[in-house]
Amino acid sequence: MRHNVYGYLLLAALGFGCTKTPSASKEPITDANKLREVSEKYAETVTAADLSKHLHILASDEYEGRNTGEKGQKMAAEYISREFREDGLTGPVKSNTTNPYYQSFDLEKSQWGSGYMTIGPEKYLMMQDFFVLGSNSPFQTEQAADIVFAGYGIDTDEYSDYTNKDVKGKVVVVLAGEPKDATGKYLISGTDKASDWGNDYRQKRNAATKQGAKAVMIVTGTSQDEFNSLTQRYKAYATRPSIGIKSSSEEPTAAPVFISPVAGAALLGTTTDKLFDYGNMVAKAGKPVPANFTVAKDVKIKTERKSEPLSTENVLGFIEGSDKKDEVVVVTAHYDHVGVDTTKQGDQIYNGANDDGSGTVAVIELAEAFAKAKKDGYGPRRSMLFMTVTGEEKGLLGSEYYSEHPVFPLENTVADVNIDMIGRMDTDHEKTNDSNYIYVIGADKLSSELHQINEEMNQKYVGLKLDYTYNDENDPNRFYYRSDHYNFAKNGIPIVFYFNGVHKDYHQPSDEVDKILFDSAEKVARLAFHVAWELANRDNRIVVDSHKK
Structure with a gap:
């Protein structure tokens, strides 16, 4: 069976918004x-x-x-x-004078364009050395970025990587996962199982947002191959167009960025082996400790996001x-x-x-x-x-x-x-x-x-x-x-x-x-x-x- 949409459009043009009048032959019954x-x-x-x-x-x-x-x-x-x-x-949507059955609104259709990060003379490419998840892009045009290392990016009453750190308007670099103690148990959960801080990147994104950061770069994997393997699913999302509700927040969330260990080490002026030594330092101390990294000063980032409005509608019928x-x-x-x-x-x-x-x-x-x-x-x-x-x-x-x-x-x-x-x-x-x-x-x-x-x-x-x-x-x-x-x-x-x-x-x-x-x-x-x-x-x-x- 085929549907003649043109016939329906003609019906709509001739009498849209008219409804059958329910019979008034009986009083409504209120006895359940x-x-x-x-x-x-x-x-x-x-x-x-x-x-x-x-x-x-x-x-x-x-x-x-x-x-x-x-x-x-x-x-x-x-x-x-x-x-x-x-x-x-x-149709209960009185504000829609064209079709009161429609709750019409605009989504945002967007896709990543060109993107890169330069650290001094070295250039790192988006979708290869790093990628952004979601649609928030604080670096639509090339901008200088202030880098701050914040351990594992955790912020709780008992354990905070943000103590005495000013990250407002800056880019926070953190390690993936969460720290362990000297016995091998996770410091946050106190057990052999990681908490949400280690399992859900959004915890670190939300903490960085709360602290006012522009972006949080999560160093993922211990090598380029492991980075590619661990982030394959996320990268698939990042490389195709996405549709979402345009944020109306005056303070947008910190952009979550997955970054390779090589690029992460370059941002912190160190090598990958010394970068991951930080976890051993925390395990020994049982708490966040200062890191002897020489954070790169000449960092520029561009993550272009192309977007356009996409109109759509919920359809509502009311009795x-x-x-x-x-x-x-x-x-x-x-x-x-x-x-x-x-x-x-x-x-x-x-x-x-x-x-x-x-x-x-x-x-x-x-x-x-x-x-x-x-x-x-x-x-x-x-x-x-x-x-x-x-x-x-x-x-x-x-x-x-x-x-x-x-x-x-x-x-x-x-x-x-x-x-x-x-x-x-x-x-x-x-x-x-x-x-x-x-x-x-x-x-x-x-x-x-x-x-x-x-x-x-x-x-x-x-x-x-x-x-x-x-x-x-x-x-x-x-x-x-x-x-x-x-x-x-x-x-x-x-x-x-x-x-x-x-x-x-x-x-x-x-x-x-x-x-x-x-x-x-x-x-x-x-x-x-x-x-x-x-x-x-x-x-x-x-x-x-x-x-x-």
Whole structure:
């Protein structure tokens, strides 16, 4: 089935912003028990056939993989907003006079240009001897740089490499990892395991930022070959265009720079073997010690970053509640995918039927079901916001933007029901051909009641096997942090995330509609409906009584 976008654009031009008027034949029902009695009727309007109808359009080649800010994403936004409008939802973004269903905003698309560092007569090249991670470039044009050595770049109450050091506006050079004591245990953790200071470069970046540094150069590896090996993954990110939310901070973060040992030693006027002797000095003393380095004075740096704005939009459909209308339940999925790979032979379009066309069409169907209920006089007590977000594949950017610029106050947001990748079996379940399951993530992290509601709704209406494998805080996949619900959770809003797991077609052109199990997707979507319905209609707002954000 092909989608005629021009027809939709004509409809938009002729009557955009008009919505169906819900029937006023019945007074809204505010008794939660009565509303529960009719919930199954509207859940049954969420069907495999309708999910399939929408997905065959949104995940077709015509939509070119729905890459953020590009033609296919714009076409998908138009399709979704048309569905919301025709189903009777209103567009809540009053500031957007062109399309109130769109929360429009600009991202920044950027890529590194030319870059180098000179230390006296010697020249070191970006992407070879060093590279910058992220998009912050304090050296757009060649500038002289003041260099300060700050040990391992650690700054805690018990151990600080910044004591009596003035690094404001300067470039801090630090060693990767973290120091050990004379027994071989890490000084920060006091154990055989490194702390976040040794495992997460952002700790050192944040410390340098707090101290006012322009950049923090992290000497990585003990040789050029080891530097190349350790930084291969980061370098891949640094060499391709990136998309992000343009920082509005008056004090930007210190640019994190990974630098080879040879270049690091040159900056500190020493050799690589003497550079790494510093760790032995700290181990012997058990604390930061002065280093006898002759820091280079004639240092110039250029790290050119080319950028341009990239417009995109979250798509929002709203149903106003009755007696509890100031409280809002949000249902989300991301409608973007990764677009087209023109360097690839054969099928170049990544249609993302499962990721996350499947969640997107579930949101469309849930929105329609709630709208039908309201039209029939069974509207929700709390308001409902159905939101398909953009930029998830670029780093949860659409949901991050909403969380920072909410259309409805976050303190009035009851919960987020997030749907990402349903209607497939992951590798483990394919072995037993078992599609009657769903991974449930995050429901108990902030609210014990949300977990209970999900269990009860599944037992009463759906009968899926609820799998909590990825809800384990020690799970290395960290899926709790990898979809759009997290931008609600980090603000203290309870969430539940529905997910069928990863398969061999994940982020491949082979993630196509013909592989979706629509009967399975229907069951998950109906579970999401019942949970959202209960959240919207129960007498009391669910409690926030847990701690994990």
